[in-house]
Amino acid sequence: MRKIAAVILALALIASAGAQDKVIKIGTLFPMTGPVATAGQRCQAAVETIVDIINGVYPDLDLPIAKKAGLLDGYRIELVKADHQGKPDVAKSEAERLYGQEGVFAVIGSYNSSASKPASAVAERLQKIFMCGASSSAALTERDLKYFFRLAPTDRIEAIEFVHWFDELNKSKKAGIKTVGVIYENTEFGKHAADEAKAHAQKAGYKVVADVPFTVGATNLNSEIQKLKAANPDALFGAVLGADYSLMVRTMKQFKWKPKIAINFCSGYQDQKINEQLGKDGWGFMGSAGYTPEFGSRFMKGVAPVEAYFMKKVGVPFDSNSIQEAVAMYVLALAIEKAGTLDTEKVAEVLRTATFDSPLSMGGKVKFESPGGQNIMARSVISQLQDGAYKTVFPYEYKDAAPIYPIPKW
Secondary structure, three states, X not given: OHHHHHHHHHHHHHHHHHHHHOEEEEEEEEOOOOOOHHHHHHHHHHHHHHHHHHHOOOOOOOOHHHOOOOEOOOXXXXXXXXXXXXXHHHHHHHHHHHXXXXXXXXXXXXXXXXXXXXXXXXXXXXXXXXXXXXXXXXHHHOOOOOOEEEOXXXXXXXXXXXXXXXXXXXXXXXXXXXXXXXXXXOOHHHHHHHHHHHHHHHHOOOEEEEEEEEOOOOOOXXXXXXXHHHHOOOEEEEEOOHHHHHHHHHHHHHOOOOOOEEEEOOOOOOOHHHHXXXXXXXXXXXXXXXOOHHXXXXXXXXXXHHHHHHHHHHOOOOOHHHHHHHHHHHHHHHHHHHHOOOOHHHHHHHHHHOEEEOOOOOOOEEEEOOXXXXXXXXXXXXXXXXXXXXEEEEOHHHOOOOOOOOOOXX
């Protein structure tokens, strides 16, 4: 009898071990603390939302990963979280820990371009997959990397779109935009965005009259806004994230200055909580958007039910950054399923060569160029905050409101 019990126990332990082995560990690397912690926390929640869908069964969702529990006939995803705090050196060391000590299959991150750069260099050296959702520095996909895959549009793509928008306003509204200024955080993201803005503005014949960097997490931006006010550009490019964006707008009000048009790369402008805090002071400002709830309700019908699960975690809809991180996890899951294996090389080859249907993406599909890893299907629109809502103003095929131009004075 004891022998039979021992055999049963041994079989149970083997079965239990087998179940535990059917886990795919994925690392997440976001700024969970620091100046842009709110954005990082939402990006983390977006990845968690997709993982919940992968691990469960959600028949109400029109996504292939929702129809059965897990991947590869029963593997479930387990996330291993890391916080880079917005610091490149921490991002590098945390990437090394995730791949080395934690043994993750891939890492998703890192919001800040300055963090994604060193973290993805670790992945490349180890020949491990790095899925980059929202980092926008064009330089990230110009390194000929083989294991780096970025979902979002680049600052270069957006700078070109911004300049086209200025041209259109000058043509259709006789806007009189002739001079531009740039304000940007002194980081990988900020400097590259500013360089793209200046290069494409000058190429189109606009004169750059103000070039104003600032330190992330500054306690005030008084001198920076005074420099802009003195130069008084017609248009202002901003590469300003998180709370720094709120500070910028409030300081502009303090000094009673606005350009005719202010347009922001990436986050800050897109952060719904920040714009709730700014209230009417934030209205009239513009920015790039790879997603807005208003756009999604009209053109991306597959997002709403997924967004409902996301909102249970954070209380607000997706923004451009969080949804890109959701897509990063979603596409990685599709690639693993298509490869039929957890062999990194085979999954990476699927990522390099396949075209993925993605109802969570503005372009509807995802395809990465190789080498480099840029999603060549990435799309964005220009929106403007009007009466507290993000209204698409350009390109015109997606337009749901006329632009308010110039921005009303304080």
